[in-house]
Amino acid sequence: GDSVTQMEGPVTLSEEAFLTINCTYTATGYPSLFWYVQYPGEGLQLLLKATKADDKGSNKGFEATYRKETTSFHLEKGSVQVSDSAVYFCALLNRDDKIIFGKGTRLHILP
């Protein structure tokens, strides 16, 4: 079945460091891809999305590019802040219109 695999955390970085969280997927057809963020004690929020190959989603300094050839959707940010500390989920929307989430990656940013 369709699935999402993302790097396990926790990931700990210093403020202003470069961030990459890897995400790969398996799906039939051409899913839409998403990154969600979950701050402590809150629900998930959509961070960015891409609906077709080579699309780049971006928001709040975060970017991810839909790479069909490598079935990947890695999340990047050039300079992280303490306020970016959260859990990040990669997800896909498959052809049955069901959302499948990765297990999440916890990110800690040290001041």
Place this chain on the structure above:
Amino acid sequence: DSGVTQTPKHLITATGQRVTLRCSPRSGDLSVYWYQQSLDQGLQFLIQYYNGEERAKGNILERFSAQQFPDLHSELNLSSLELGDSALYFCASSVVPIVRSYNEQFFGPGTRLTVL
């Protein structure tokens, strides 16, 4: 604040019991989704309703059921509870069912269920 409300925030109960979780979607949203988040299973889609009708089912156990009422609020009923049902249960809503063009889901803060 996403506009989606969930009650209660925390729930502690015993094995074998039955509980009801409540979700009120954002004003104007017709679709409601339920998710279970646990340490071992991650975030899993349970069930979706649209305008009172069940639209999609995910990994929902037979001991669990849900419904969406005419005022569009939804309830998730969990019965014969087991220790493994301890998890964070999220509700999300969207204007219409998610389709290929994607209508964004807005998540509530969740209900943390602890089964002792």
